[in-house]
Amino acid sequence: KAGVTQTPRYLIKTRGQQVTLSCSPISGHRSVSWYQQTPGQGLQFLFEYFSETQRNKGNFPGRFSGRQFSNSRSEMNVSTLELGDSALYLCASSPTGNLYEQYFGPGTRLTVT
Amino acid sequence: DQQVKQNSPSLSVQEGRISILNCDYTNSMFDYFLWYKKYPAEGPTFLISISSIKDKNEDGRFTVFLNKSAKHLSLHIVPSQPGDSAVYFCAASLNTNAGKSTFGDGTTLTVKP
Numbered sequence: 001k002a003g004v005t006q007t008p009r010y011l012i013k014t015r016g017q018q019v020t021l022s023c024s025p026i027s028g029h030r031s032v033s034w035y036q037q038t039p040g041q042g043l044q045f046l047f048e049y050f051s052e053t054q055r056n057k058g059n060f061p062g063r064f065s066g067r068q069f070s071n072s073r074s075e076m077n078v079s080t081l082e083l084g085d086s087a088l089y090l091c092a093s094s095p096t097g098n099l100y101e102q103y104f105g106p107g108t109r110l111t112v113t
Numbered sequence: 114d115q116q117v118k119q120n121s122p123s124l125s126v127q128e129g130r131i132s133i134l135n136c137d138y139t140n141s142m143f144d145y146f147l148w149y150k151k152y153p154a155e156g157p158t159f160l161i162s163i164s165s166i167k168d169k170n171e172d173g174r175f176t177v178f179l180n181k182s183a184k185h186l187s188l189h190i191v192p193s194q195p196g197d198s199a200v201y202f203c204a205a206s207l208n209t210n211a212g213k214s215t216f217g218d219g220t221t222l223t224v225k226p
Contacts, residue, residue: 048212099211104156
């Protein structure tokens with residue numbers, strides 16, 4: 001099976017702009033989670049979607065939003081970008097049989113200038 | 114309050130010896146624990162997991178030990194190989210939020226030939 005894919009891999013945006021990141025999960029996986037990784041920090045949970053419904057949400061401001069489509073593909077949107085949003089954004093999908101185990105994509109490196 | 118902590122940012126071992134990576138957690142409700150490995154420019158890769166009903170799980174060269182009373186888990190790699198050099202993340206989940214994992218900050222393992 002193909003792994004989790006994320007597009008784009010790299011992105012440079014200006015403060016105040018908005019950005020949309022895309023994630024395609026492993027075929028058959030219905031759970032998609034998003035994480036933010038900043039230098040020197042571990043992965044911070046953003047949100048999780050399952051069958052188009054947001055099931056869990058982390059402690060991020062409302063500028064961070066997401067959605068999931070009927071084919072399980074997911075998008076994450078960040079509005080009014082701030083310099084501190086510069087990070088690696090990772091998407092992970094989980095098989096329905098074991099939602100704990102997450103399979104990560106390579107990430108989207110977002111730089112806000 | 115960081116619920117999952119990896120107190121050693123880095124670890125260096127000789128090829129063929131044992132690598133022991135440690136992880137502590139504060140939330141006694143966590144019931145599933147995982148280890149991930151991450152190479153530069155790639156997303157984390159699931160390595161091994163353990164349920165809170167067990168105290169040991171083994172998969173080839175990798176063994177995870179769980180001490181619930183101490184709220185501590187460890188990953189043993191025997192024998193260590195240069196290809197094991199990577200950042201290792203410990204993660205914990207609740208059964209009510211299986212798609213959401215809480216990660217430690219990671220430990221960089223270097224295995225010297």
